[in-house]
Amino acid sequence: xxxxxxxxxxxxxxLLSAPDDDTVRALTSIPGDVIILGAGGKxxxxxxxxxxxxxxxxxxxxxxxxxxxxxxxxxxxNAHGVETIRADLADPAAVAALPDASNVLWMAGQKFGAxxxxxxxxxxxxxxxxxxxQRYAGSRTVCFSTGNVYGRQPVSLGGAHEHDxxxxxxxxxxxxxxxxxxxESIARRTHTPLLVxxxxxxxxxxxxxxxxxxxxxxxxxxxxxxxAFVNVIWQGDANRLALRALALTAVPPADGSVTLNxxxxxxxxxxxxxxxxxxxNVSPVYSGTPSDDALIANIDRLSARxxxxxxxxxxxxxxxxRWILDGGRLLNKPTKFEVRDGRY
Numbered sequence: 001x002x003x004x005x006x007x008x009x010x011x012x013x014x015l016l017s018a019p020d021d022d023t024v025r026a027l028t029s030i031p032g033d034v035i036i037l038g039a040g041g042k043x044x045x046x047x048x049x050x051x052x053x054x055x056x057x058x059x060x061x062x063x064x065x066x067x068x069x070x071x072x073x074x075x076x077x078n079a080h081g082v083e084t085i086r087a088d089l090a091d092p093a094a095v096a097a098l099p100d101a102s103n104v105l106w107m108a109g110q111k112f113g114a115x116x117x118x119x120x121x122x123x124x125x126x127x128x129x130x131x132x133x134q135r136y137a138g139s140r141t142v143c144f145s146t147g148n149v150y151g152r153q154p155v156s157l158g159g160a161h162e163h164d165x166x167x168x169x170x171x172x173x174x175x176x177x178x179x180x181x182x183x184e185s186i187a188r189r190t191h192t193p194l195l196v197x198x199x200x201x202x203x204x205x206x207x208x209x210x211x212x213x214x215x216x217x218x219x220x221x222x223x224x225x226x227x228a229f230v231n232v233i234w235q236g237d238a239n240r241l242a243l244r245a246l247a248l249t250a251v252p253p254a255d256g257s258v259t260l261n262x263x264x265x266x267x268x269x270x271x272x273x274x275x276x277x278x279x280x281n282v283s284p285v286y287s288g289t290p291s292d293d294a295l296i297a298n299i300d301r302l303s304a305r306x307x308x309x310x311x312x313x314x315x316x317x318x319x320x321x322r323w324i325l326d327g328g329r330l331l332n333k334p335t336k337f338e339v340r341d342g343r344y
Contacts, residue, residue, distance in 0.1 A: 005318065005319045005322045005323070006205065006319065006323075007322075007326065009206075009328075009329060012204070012205055012206075012323075012328075013045070013046055013049070015236060016046040016050075016204065016235055016236045016239060017045075017046040017047075017049035017050040017053060017080075017236075017239070018050065018053070018236065019050050019053050019054035019240060019243070020240055020308075022240070022244055022308065023050065023054050023240045023243050023244055024054045024056075026243060026244040026246065026247040027051065027054045027055050027243060027246070027247075028054075028055075028056075029247055030102070030103060030140065030246055030247055031060075031102060032060065032101065032102025032103055032139075033060055033061040033062070033063065033099075033100075033101040033102060033103065034051045034055070034060070034061070034062050034063070034101060034102075034103040034104075034105070034243075034246075035061075035062075035063040035064075035065060035098070035099070035101035035103070035104055035105070035136075036048045036051070036062075036063070036064050036065065036105045036107060037065050037089060037098075037104065037105065037106050037107060037108055037132055038065070038066060038089060038106065038107035038108025038109065038144075039064035039065055039066045039077075039084075039107060040064075040066030040067060040068050040069070040070075040073055041066075041107060041108075042202075042204065042206075042207060042235075042331065042333070043107065043202060043204075043235060043238070043239065043242075044064065044066065044107050045064070045073055045076065045077060046235070046236075046239055047105065047107070047239045047242060047243065048062060048064040048077055048082045049077065049080050049082060050239050050240065050243060051082075051243055052080060052081045052082050053080075054243065061083055061099075061101070062081070062082050062083065063082070063083045063084075063085060063099060063101065064077050064082050064083070064084050064085070065084075065085045065086075065087050065089065065098060066084075066086070066087070066108075067086060067087070067088055068084060068086050074086070085098065085099075089108050089124075089128045089131065089132060090123050090124060090127055090128040090131070092131055095128075095131040095132060095135050096135060098135060100139075101136070101139060102139050102140060103139060103140045103246050104132075104136045104139045104140065104141040104142070105141075105142050105144070105242060105243075105246075106129065106132055106133075106141060106142070106143045106144060106183070107144045108124060108128055108129075108132075109124055109125050109144070109176070109179065110124040110125060110172075110175075118171045121171055121172060121175050122171075122175050122178070125172075125175035125176055125178060125179045126175055126178040126179055126182060129143075129178075129179040129182045129183060130182045130186070133182055133183045133186040133187070133192075134186055136192075137186060137187075137190035137192050138190060138191070138192055139192065139193075140193045140246050140249040141183065141187070141192060141193065141194050141195070141249060142194075142195050142197050142242055142245045142246055142249065143179070143180065143183045143194060143195070143196050143197060144197050144199060144242070145176055145179060145180050145196050145197060145198045145199070145259075146173075146176050146198060146199060146200070147160065147198055147199070147200035147201075147231075147261065147263070147295055147296075147297050148168075148169070148172060148173040148176060148295065149166045149168065149173055149176050149177050149180065149198065150164060150166060150167065150295070150297075151166075151167035151168065151169045151173065151295070152169070152293040152294055152295055153293060153294065153295070153296055154292060154293050155228070155229050155266075155292055155293060155294055155296065156292070158266065158296075158298055159231070159261075159266055159296040159297040159298040159299070160261070160296065160297050160298060161261075161298045161300075161301075162198070162259040162260065162261055162301055163256065180196050180257065180259075183196065184196070184252050184257045184258075187251060187252050188251070188252050188254070191251050192251065193249035193250055193251055194249055194250070194251070194252055194257075194258055195245050195246075195248050195249045195250070195258050195259070195260060196257055196258060196259040196260070197242060197245055197260055197262055198259055198260065198261050198262060198297070199233075199238060199262045199263065200230075200231045200232075200233070200261065200262070200263035200295070200296075200297050201230055201231055201232050201233065201263060201335060201337065202233055202234075202235040202238040202263075203232050203233065203234055203235055203316060203320075204235045204331075205319055205320055205323040205328060206323075206328070206329055206330050206331045207330065207331040207333050207334075207335070208232070208235070208320075208335060209230050209232050209272070209335050209337050210232055210272060210276075210313075210316050210317055210320045211320050211323070211324070211330065212334050212335055212337065213269065213272050213273050213276060214276045214280075214317065214320040214321055214324055215324055215330070216273075216284075217273055217276045217277055217280065217282055217284045217285075218276075218280055218282060218321065218324055218325065220282075220285060221285070222285045222286055222287035222288075223269065223270075223273045223284055223285065223286050223287070224269075224286075224287050224288045224338040225269055225270060225286050225287065225288045225289065225290045226288035226289065226290070226291055226338055227269065227291065227294050227295070227337060227338045227339075228268060228269055228270070228290035228291060228294060229266050229267065229268055229269065229294040229296055230266070230267060230269060230272075230294065230295070230296065230337050231263035231264050231265065231266055231267070231296055231297050231299070232263065232264050232267060232272075232313070232316070233262065233263045233264040233310065234264075234310065234311035234316055236311065237264075237308060237310055237311060238262060238263075240308065241262055241302075241306050241308060242262075244306055245260065245262075245306065248260075248305060248306070260301060260302055260305065260306070261297040261298065261299055261301065261302055262299075262302055263297050263299060263302075264299070264310055264313070265299065266296045266297075267313065269337075270284075270286070272313070272317065273286070275313065275314060275317045276317050276320070276321055279317060279318050279321045280321050280325070288338075295337075
């Protein structure tokens with residue numbers, strides 16, 4: 001197995017929050033404080049820590065905002081120099097009371113449970129977005145979104161481009177289009193520099209497509225092949241790209257939004273499973289019949305605008321196998337990459 005695999009959550013979080021030189025240069029090139037709205041989720045804590053590590057000037061604040069229902073998350077961020085604020089981002093008074101910041105990452109939203117809670121989904125993905133976009137009008141803003149806004153694409157075409165029509169499949173995808181439209185509408189009206197960050201399948205070792213597949217392979221559970229292709233990206237890479245994206249924000253033009261697909265190359269689900277099986281000396285078991293469409297992205301624009309050296313897929317598979325075999329904690333939040341009806 002590859003050396004250097006994180007063997008504890010402390011080591012994993014340190015790795016996920018490590019900025020590279022490009023991230024440091026990007027954050028140095030733009031002045032002002034950084035606020036991460038919705039920082040209590042899967043990615044937010046390590047993005048906040050990375051921002052703090054990348055900004056040498058101690059007078060520049062890095063602020064993480066969330067409901068922080070788990071006190072330990074806020075305490076851990078404080079220990080790493082990140083200020084924390086507890087707030088319900090769907091509460092107009094709470095959002096109005098937040099501090100000013102020149103640089104904003106909007107990471108709040110609801111996916112899991114969207115089918116059973118459509119009102120909550122639209123509240124978190126659209127109502128809260130409206131409040132934040134108005135509160136931080138004029139600030140550089142990276143709005144996290146999702147590849148689900150495109151719907152499934154023919155695999156033969158190589159994945160959705162940023163200019164493709166958005167075809168929502170279910171309440172979650174529709175609400176995410178609403179979130180994008182809200183941010184873009186307010187950005188145009190207020191001349192706010194914006195980038196819509198359409199992220200596909202970021203992989204931590206505690207969750208993600210690779211972890212989902214590795215868990216199935218290692219436990220003899222059939223890997224579903226109905227959705228035969230995915231994009232995957234190491235969360236550490238996605239964190240760095242999100243912070244670098246602040247330097248790419250621009251006022252949306254009248255004829256199109258400022259969007260960026262963020263993920264790795266398209267890869268076959270069977271390929272991931274076979275790599276994992278080879279590492280663990282296990283023969284994967286499969287189910288389903290591969291379809292000719294999938295939720296996949298073209299990343300030509302990402303390669304041109306934010307070139308980076310990705311963590312190799314073999315390394316990610318190796319780390320996921322080791323993490324699971326060593327009893328590493330899992331979040332038990334499956335990506336549901338195989339879902340084909342938009343019901344999450």
